[in-house]
Amino acid sequence: DINTITLCGGGNAAHALIPIIRTHFQGTISLFLPYKDEAEHFQFLIREDQHIKAYTPKGVLNARPDRVSKSAAEACQDADLVIISLPAFAHEFTLSQILPFLKPNALVGTMPARSGFEYSALRLLQDHQREAIGIFGFQTLPWACRITHYAREVDILGQKASVGLAAFPHSISEELADDFTRFLGLTITPLPNMLTLSxxxxxxxxxxxxxxxxxxxxxxxxxxxxxxxxxxxxxxxxxxxxxxxxxxxxxxxxxxxxxxxxxxxxxxxxxxxxxxxxxxxxxxxxxxxxxxxxxxxxxxxxxxxxxxxxxxxxxxxxxxxxxxxxxxxxxxxxxxxxxxxxxxxxxxxxxxxxxxxxxxxxxxxxxxxxxxxxxxxxxxxxxxxxxxxxxxxx
Ligand code: NAD
The missing domain is CATH 1.10.1040.10 (N-(1-d-carboxylethyl)-l-norvaline Dehydrogenase; domain 2)
Known part of the structure; x- marks a missing residue:
């Protein structure tokens, strides 16, 4: 069961994911933000009982994360699912920061994956002896999104009709695609392998x-x-x-x-x-x-x-x-x-x-x-x- 989702990243994609997931998911949304003073902006939202406004073609969504931290331990230790929604250059060091604190059977992946994510991730899992963790990658980001006011407002446009997801081990991909279909409110289809993503x-x-x-x-x-x-x-x-x-x-x-x-x-x-x-x-x-x-x-x-x-x-x-x-x-x-x-x-x-x-x-x-x-x-x-x-x- 997925009760806690942790998002890694404070850019456009993360701003879009918070309200979209909040609309479809009742559990805890945690945000890992070690970069600059990004965490403080989101902590302010929680303190002041404010929300991010997401402007979509179907209307405005209001949401905020339940928890925000600069600390990987605090943000990730109870996560069932971790979504790294960062530019690809930040995937590897973000994963290496959070891996030591993840639960044994957590799921962690990138949205979008770009190419070669699995080589880097599987090597890190091996180095940390965390091979029970499942990994996944999305073929693309399902939207085009732009922050218009940091930790306050984001525009979300051009939702794709469906997006592919690949996972390792492959056996988890179908259930994970179903979970994401619910959490994102759009069709996520399982792909046969992560090589397809590359x-x-x-x-x-x-x-x-x-x-x-x-x-x-x-x-x-x-x-x-x-x-x-x-x-x-x-x-x-x-x-x-x-x-x-x-x-x-x-x-x-x-x-x-x-x-x-x-x-x-x-x-x-x-x-x-x-x-x-x-x-x-x-x-x-x-x-x-x-x-x-x-x-x-x-x-x-x-x-x-x-x-x-x-x-x-x-x-x-x-x-x-x-x-x-x-x-x-x-x-x-x-x-x-x-x-x-x-x-x-x-x-x-x-x-x-x-x-x-x-x-x-x-x-x-x-x-x-x-x-x-x-x-x-x-x-x-x-x-x-x-x-x-x-x-x-x-
Ligand atoms: P972004 O440029 O908004 O991401 C910036 C965030 O990355 C920062 O807020 C910070 O949290 C993090 N970051 C930046 N430099 C860092 C560093 N040195 N160390 C740690 N963290 C750092 O990116 P985005 O627009 O959210 O895009 C994320 C991914 O999605 C990219 O791969 C992008 O190509 C892809 N994508 C984005 C869009 C879109 O519409 N925004 C569309 C398609 C694909």
Whole structure:
């Protein structure tokens, strides 16, 4: 039975989760907030009998957590379920802070998981001799959400119709998906394995692929505000070709893994175009090509490329945006590492990683080897001692 849920994180996603879970769950909601003075803001809510207001298309939700702490012991020791809703770079150290205090059979996972979460989590569980703890990851965050006033107000938009969840051991995934379906008030579907989360992470293709297409060779080009390129509507035929290559390489990896292990279910790792058509069937006007699926998709309309302002009114591409700083080390680099274990060449993925890494002043791939100076800040399986492809097929 799940009586206490602990949320780790004080950003947009956590602000959305508190009122959404409160609407559907009667137990205790605890918040673990070790970062800066975030805990104090939420403790104020409790002291002053105030609530967070969440503005959703269906109305306003009011809620606050029952308990807030900077201490992992206090926030986590009675948790039955822990949801880490943080940017991927914070997953590993957050998990290592809370693990010593979790109950023997607690469940802990990330929302969203991004790629390679299971390698990092299973290694930590082993190091702490806490293998009875179940882990899970969500394929995406079910909403788009933005804090408008810290610990006070959040906008929640664009709820997905359903979101996939994978768990280890797999045997817990069905019940967990049912629990989350109740706690979140939307359909959560169990996925066959956590490898699916890594390989079917389409953000790792779309975000770096489009950044590459928009800015390769134009890195220093300054834009006026009104000239900032549209992100998805800016997909040219050439960018679409890059995206097609990235997607095809992921398919090659998937096929190589399935050849080695025919019972491994990777049926949900689909091509980018199939994914677009499934996810946005109603909002794509012209589905004849990958390019037209992006540029005629109403859901993508009007969104601009990430930029930073440099001098009065001029902008440069923002290479520190999450589209690169999250989707490369916790996305495409993990897929590249899985490809290596599977013995599959990935020239398009390598090119996108190499170019975008340079933009971020990072190095992951050096002369085709995963030995760049920043490889320790990724979640490639090799970093956790996995050298054999059979050890990722669970
Ligand atoms: P966010 O930027 O709002 O998260 C910031 C929070 O992370 C901070 O409030 C703090 O609690 C924590 N944090 C930041 N730096 C830290 C540090 N150095 N040490 C410890 N904690 C630190 O992120 P978000 O928008 O909530 O996104 C969470 C995840 O969900 C990301 O992976 C993001 O890509 C994904 N996502 C978000 C949205 C969205 O609409 N917000 C949509 C899709 C996916």
């Amino acid at each position: 390989l079917a992470n389409v953000g790792q293709l779309i975000h770096p692929g489009i950044m590459y297409g928009l800015f390769k060779g134009q890195e220093d080009c300054k834009y006026r505000k009104e000239d900032i390129p549209y992100f998805y509507q800016g997909v040219t035929q050439e960018t679409a070709r890059t995206l097609e290559h990235l997607s095809a390489e992921v398919r090659n990896v998937t096929q190589a893994l399935q050849t080695r292990n025919p019972v491994l279910d990777l049926s949900q790792v689909i091509s980018l175009k199939e994914w677009l058509l499934t996810t946005y069937s109603d909002s794509i006007a012209d589905s004849s090509s990958l390019q037209s699926c992006f540029v005629t998709n109403r859901a993508y309309q009007g969104l601009r490329a990430p930029m930073k302002e440099i001098e009065d009114g001029y902008f440069l591409p923002d290479f520190q945006a999450r589209y690169l700083t999250e989707d490369i080390p916790y996305g495409l680099v993990v897929t590249r590492a899985i490809a290596q274990l599977a013995g599959v060449q990935t020239p398009a993925i390598d090119e996108v990683i190499t170019t975008t890494s340079r933009w971020m002043h990072k190095s992951y791939l050096e002369r085709g080897e995963l030995c760049g100076k920043d490889i320790q800040d990724t979640r490639i399986p090799q970093k956790y001692g996995i050298q054999d492809v059979k050890d990722i097929m669970f």
